[in-house]
Structures are given as structure tokens and as C-alpha cells.
Amino acid sequence: MKREISKQWKVTHTQNSPSHTQGWVLEPGRWEEFDPFLIMAEDWFQKGTFGFHPHRGIETVTYVVDGELHHKDNHGGEGILKKGDVQWMTAGKGILHAEEPVGDQTVHSLQLWINLPAKNKMTDTRYQDLYQQDMPLMKEQGTSIRIFSGTYKGKQAPTLNYTPIMMLDMMMEPEAETTIDIPASYNGFLYILEGNGIFGERAQKGEKNHVLWLGPGNGTQEENSTLSVKTTSDVLHAILYAGEPIKERVVAQGPFVMNTEEEIRQAFLDYRQGKF
Numbered sequence: 001m002k003r004e005i006s007k008q009w010k011v012t013h014t015q016n017s018p019s020h021t022q023g024w025v026l027e028p029g030r031w032e033e034f035d036p037f038l039i040m041a042e043d044w045f046q047k048g049t050f051g052f053h054p055h056r057g058i059e060t061v062t063y064v065v066d067g068e069l070h071h072k073d074n075h076g077g078e079g080i081l082k083k084g085d086v087q088w089m090t091a092g093k094g095i096l097h098a099e100e101p102v103g104d105q106t107v108h109s110l111q112l113w114i115n116l117p118a119k120n121k122m123t124d125t126r127y128q129d130l131y132q133q134d135m136p137l138m139k140e141q142g143t144s145i146r147i148f149s150g151t152y153k154g155k156q157a158p159t160l161n162y163t164p165i166m167m168l169d170m171m172m173e174p175e176a177e178t179t180i181d182i183p184a185s186y187n188g189f190l191y192i193l194e195g196n197g198i199f200g201e202r203a204q205k206g207e208k209n210h211v212l213w214l215g216p217g218n219g220t221q222e223e224n225s226t227l228s229v230k231t232t233s234d235v236l237h238a239i240l241y242a243g244e245p246i247k248e249r250v251v252a253q254g255p256f257v258m259n260t261e262e263e264i265r266q267a268f269l270d271y272r273q274g275k276f
Helices: 261-272
Strands: 005-010 013-017 020-026 037-045 050-055 058-066 069-073 078-081 086-090 095-101 107-115 126-130 137-140 143-149 165-172 177-183 187-194 196-199 204-207 210-214 224-231 236-243 251-253 256-258
Touching: 005 204, 020 107, 037 187, 037 236, 058 069, 069 086, 078 086, 078 126, 107 236, 143 177, 165 177, 165 224, 177 236, 187 196, 187 204, 196 236, 204 210, 224 236, 251 261, 256 261
Parallel strands: none
Antiparallel strands: 005 210, 013 020, 020 037, 037 107, 050 095, 058 086, 058 107, 069 078, 069 095, 086 126, 137 143, 143 165, 165 236, 177 224, 187 210, 187 236, 196 204, 196 224, 251 256
């Protein structure tokens, strides 16, 4: 079954401070529509923007578009991610972490929040630093796809998931075309970082800073759906995210995402009492 692009929008960026510019790729509040994804931000930031802060009930997936990102947390985790690397953090029952550029650099990043099912909300915290050179690479004529999560055309990323997620980093040469296989039950979207192309069954045009939301696959996780991608005269760099919907109630406040208001109140209480 062939996928089409059901919705498309362009990300606009706002300078929040002299050291931080941000745009919403997926804006907050559209929980049912974006399931299992919650929000996604594109950021340009300098040191001091994202100091130590808490999370509970989610996973964060940070893709470094440019620069070097130093991360550390209150559980002893620490590392440096460079251009093209990904940090997959499971906040679970609670974590405090910081994300800072190395030195005086400005880091350009994409950060996606993925919901955790109710049964995994209070799981142990986990960091997975996914260095691009360690991730499976699929090369076809004019197309290079780095697999950061999930399985693509027989190649599987080592990434551990609670919610089944596919993440593909796509680079395509001018006048190339490919067909992407996606489980038919997954919701998903592409974000175009550079270039332009033609996407899906209805030949939807997309360009830099466009979000392309996939139409439904109308099938099961075991069934396959496909998305066609063609480039024109430019090189295309796009990230595809797709995942199995959780279909549970979402209650979110600040950095905490749970299933009930009581669980949110408990999260704030636990944080204030130093239980993270």
C-alpha cells in the first residue's frame, strides 16, 4: 500500500534570546494526532540555554545537525556528540540532565519527545549515544540512508526502544528516487533540512523547513507500506520518523508527561523532594 502526504507545514523560527533560536516542528498539544510523538523542536543555542533540568515519562531523541553537544546527567552519564550523531535518552521515572555546546560553539539540533506507554512511564533511566559511524547504512543509486532506529530493508539498528520507532537519516543526490518501506500501522513524518523533493502517492512537493505528515497506512505493524521520494535539481537531506501509536491518554505539564493529573502532581512532588 502506498502512502501519501496528508498534511504539510513550514517551520518558522523565533529568537527567544540572544543565545537561542527555536522553531516547532511538532507543536505541543496535538497528542492524539502525533501519537506516539509528542513535540519536536529545532534549536540553535549557545552555552547556558539548556542547563540542568528534569524529565519524566518520555524519551528524548536529539539529532545534532551541526556543532558539538556535551551532555551529562545526575546518574553519571556524560558524553560528546558531533554532527550527525544522535542521543536517545529514556527519562523514565526521572532524570536531571544538561545539554551544552562545547566551548563557544552554536549547536544546531532537532529534539523529538517520544511518549512512553503507561507500563513503562516509571522505567529506569537510560542513555544511548548513537554515533553515526556505528549505525547501519543503506546505499542505493543516488541515495544514502542511515538507520538510527528500527529495521529498514533487512538492516536493523542496535537502538533499544520501548515504543517501536523508525528513524532514518536520508541523503539523496539530485534527480534520484527511492521507495521507503514503513510498517503500515505507523504514524510518521519527514522534516526537510536541505533541498527539495516530491513525496508520496500524490506527488507532494516539499522543501527546506517543511514538515510532511504521512497519511495513514491502514494496516498492521506486520504489513508494509511504502513512501516514494524523488529529488529534483538539489541534494535532499531529510529525517524520517515513524512509530507505532500508543493510544493512551496524555497529560503533560512542563517536562513531565504522564497519563493522569495525579501522576503529574506526584512528578512535581518527587522532583521537589530530590527523588530524581
